[in-house]
Amino acid sequence: MPELPEVETNARNLRRYARGKRIVAVTPPPGRRELGGLAPKAFAARVAGHVVEEVTRRGKWILCRLDGGAGLGLHLGMTGKIAAARGDEELPRFTRAVFALDDGARVCFVDSRRFGKLFAAGYAQLLERPEIARVGPDALSEVSVEELARILAASRRTVKEVLLDQTRLSGVGNLYATEALWRAKIHPAKPARALSAAQVRALHRGIRDALKHGLRTYASEDVPEYIEEGAPNPFHAYDRAGEPCHRCKTTLKSMVIGGRTSAFCPACQLRR
DNA sequence: AACGGAACCTGAAAGC
DNA sequence: TGCTTTCAGGTTCCGT
Numbered sequence: 001m002p003e004l005p006e007v008e009t010n011a012r013n014l015r016r017y018a019r020g021k022r023i024v025a026v027t028p029p030p031g032r033r034e035l036g037g038l039a040p041k042a043f044a045a046r047v048a049g050h051v052v053e054e055v056t057r058r059g060k061w062i063l064c065r066l067d068g069g070a071g072l073g074l075h076l077g078m079t080g081k082i083a084a085a086r087g088d089e090e091l092p093r094f095t096r097a098v099f100a101l102d103d104g105a106r107v108c109f110v111d112s113r114r115f116g117k118l119f120a121a122g123y124a125q126l127l128e129r130p131e132i133a134r135v136g137p138d139a140l141s142e143v144s145v146e147e148l149a150r151i152l153a154a155s156r157r158t159v160k161e162v163l164l165d166q167t168r169l170s171g172v173g174n175l176y177a178t179e180a181l182w183r184a185k186i187h188p189a190k191p192a193r194a195l196s197a198a199q200v201r202a203l204h205r206g207i208r209d210a211l212k213h214g215l216r217t218y219a220s221e222d223v224p225e226y227i228e229e230g231a232p233n234p235f236h237a238y239d240r241a242g243e244p245c246h247r248c249k250t251t252l253k254s255m256v257i258g259g260r261t262s263a264f265c266p267a268c269q270l271r272r
Numbered sequence: 273a274a275c276g277g278a279a280c281c282t283g284a285a286a287g288c
Numbered sequence: 289t290g291c292t293t294t295c296a297g298g299t300t301c302c303g304t
Contacts, residue, residue, distance in 0.1 A: 003297065033280080060298080078298050079282080094282090113282050115298060131299085156274080166299085175297050238297090259277075261295085 002060060002076035004140055004171030005214030010082045011062045014074075015055040017084045017107050018064070018099070022051045027098040029118070034096065034111075036119045036129070046120035047072055047099070059135040059170025063126065071123030073132060077115030083108045139171040140211050145204045152192040152200060159195060159203070160188035161258040172207060174260045175238045179210035181264065182237035187271040188262040189255065194272075237263045 002010065026048045028040035035043045050066035057063070062082075064072040074080075083092045085106045091098065094112040101107060109118060119126060127133060137143050143151070151169060155162045162168055163177040172180065181188050183206035186199055195203065217234050233239055236246050241254035241263040250267035 006297080075298085077281095078296070111282095112284095113280095113296085113298095115281070117299095161275095164298090173297055258275090260298095 002078075002080060003173035003176050003214070004060065004138075004211050005176070005218050006081075007060050007062060007076060007171070008057055008215060009218040010076060010080075011055055011057045013084070014062060014064075014082045014107065017082075017105055018052040018101060019055055020051070020053075021101040021103055021105075023047055023049065023066075023099050024102050025098075025100040027100075029096045029109075029114075034114060034116060034118055036117060038120060043118065043120045046070065058132065059138060059166055060173070061132055061135060063123075063132075065123050069122050069124070071121055071126035073117070073119040073121075073126045073129070074109065075117040075131070077111060077113065077117065079113040080109065080111040080116035083110050134167050135170045136165075136167045137169055139169045139207055143169050143204075143207075145201055148204050148207075149197070149200045152195055152203075155192045157192055158189050158257055159186060159192045160260075160262055162192040163207070164258060164260065171211070174262075175235065176207070176210045176214060178238045178263055179213075179235055180206040181262075181269060182206075183209055185268050185270060187269045188257050188264050190271055199270075237265070239263065 026044035028043045030040060032039060050068060050070050052064055053067055054065040055062065060075060062074040066072060085091050085108060086104065091108055092110045094110050095108040096111050096114065097109040097118060099107040109116065119129060152159065152162060160177055160181065163172045163180065164174065180203060184199065184202035186203060237252060241252050243252055245252055245265040245268060248265065248268045250265055252263050253266045254261055254263045
């Protein structure tokens, strides 16, 4: 589920659970694949015993600064989330790693599909890891209209692909790219460099509004789930192919761009 | 450099 | 009912 709003919500939750607390024991995932190649025991040894001093977000990464110059970087992948179990509460299904804190809480890294990442390293080295160092400016707080215009003008790819490129701007994934383009009335397959100045402004607003809508939707302690059992889809275009456009009632279509499904309105999202 | 496609995993839902 | 196929919110890697 995790794009900027969901990662931000998970980071806030983790901050509330863990900031100022000491990690007294770590149960790592069984293999190295989520750990950036590090052995599970080595991962646990690097993290255990440290106090969590600060939890921040960089694009879709959650960064924990630990005492003594240590660091922990978390990426939620496709299905990751942070949860906490207290007392003798049962751990959530698909818990892959557990961080026991000195207040008795157990913070869980839950990730059914196992595309998530847990990197343990010195904090400075963590920031230098290519996966993290490559992350571009934050789509919500660091990309002005002018900067967005430069980013789009510099690419020959479609606008949708640029929005998904975390090195250009970070935090937007398939869901919010779909939403932002619908809000801006721009066809996802339009070449990025072909947007007019007015379209760039509309897209900038569309990105911010879509992300803020996501933050409002998920601004609770509850684990974010974009569609829970029976809950209505809170989005305008994402996962709505075949349904009427919320603006013009035209049936939304879907196409694959950059390997990702993109729903859009063929009538009001302009290709030119 | 750029682009498409496969790969990495696993679960849920849809299809038959 | 049960087996098979398809699809999924992310990212990297590889061959052309």
